[in-house]
Amino acid sequence: MHIRIIAIGKLKDPWMKEGTGDLLSRLRPYTRLTITEISEEKCSSEGEKRRAIEREGALLLTASKNPALLIALDPAGRKMPSEAFADLIREREIAGTGDLVFLIGGPDGLSDEVRERSDLLLSLSEMTFPHTFARLLLLEQIYRAFRIIRGEPYHR
Template sequence: MTITLLTIGKTDSSALQNLIENYTARLKHYVRFEMVVIPDIKKTKNISENQQKEKEGEVLLKQLQPADFFVLFDEKGKQFTSVGFADLLQKHMNSGLKNLVFAIGGPYGFSAAVQKRANAKISLSKMTFSHQMVRLFVVEQLYRGFTILRNEPYHHE
C-alpha cells in the first residue's frame, strides 16, 4: 500500500518543516509514503474564501485516481485514539488497498466537490489547528500507528 498526504501550500516554519521531514523519514521504514504539496493559489486578494476553496479543490482532485481511498482531515470527521487509527491503517492494508490518500485542506477547508469525493473524514480534535501544524500531527500519527502495529516501544498506553 502507498500512503499519500496531499497538502495545500508549503510550510512556512523551518522548525515545523524539520519535524515533518524527521517523521516522514521514519515513516518510510514502514510504508511507501509521499507528501504532495500543492502550491498556494495565487492572487487570492480579489476572490472569496469559497472561490479559493473551489480552486484548491480542482487541483486537489486532479491528484486522485478513481480507485484511491480518499480521506479528509476535517474537524467534522470521526475521531480516533492512536490505537484506533493504527487499527484503521491495518484494516486498509488487509483489504488490499493500493492507495490510501489523505488530504489536509487550505486555511478555509475543502470545497463541496472535494467533500463529495471523500470516502471518509477524520478529525484530529474538536479544536482547530493551523493547516500547517496538522501536517506534523498527521505524519507523527502515521508513524505512531505503524509502531503500534509492530509492537515497537514508541507508543505508551
C-alpha cells in the same frame, strides 16, 4: 501500500520542515509515503474565498488520482483514537488494494466536493491548528499507527 498526503500550501517554518523530515525518515521502514504540495490559492476579498476553496478542492481531487481510500482532514470529521486509526491502516495494509490518500485543505478549509467525494472525513482534534501543522500531526499519527500495528513501543 503507498500512503500519499496531498496538502494545500508549502511548509515555511524550519522547525516544521525538520519535524516533517524526521517523521518521514522514521516511516521509511514501514511504508512508502509521499507528500504532494499544492500552491495555496490567493484571494483578495471575502467573495473570492469560496472560489479559491473550490479551485483548491479541484486540484486536491485531481492529484489524488482515484485512490482505494480517500480521507480528508476536516474539523467536523470523525474523531478517532490512535488505536482505531492504526486498525484502519492495518486493514488497508492487509487488503493491499492500493493507495491510501489523505487530503489537507488550505487555511479556509475544504470544498464541498472534496467532502462529498471522500470516503472518510477525519478530525485530528477539536482544537484549531494552522493547516500546515495538520501535516505534522498526521505524520505523527501515521508513525504511531505503524508502531501500534507492529507491537513496538511508542510514547503515550
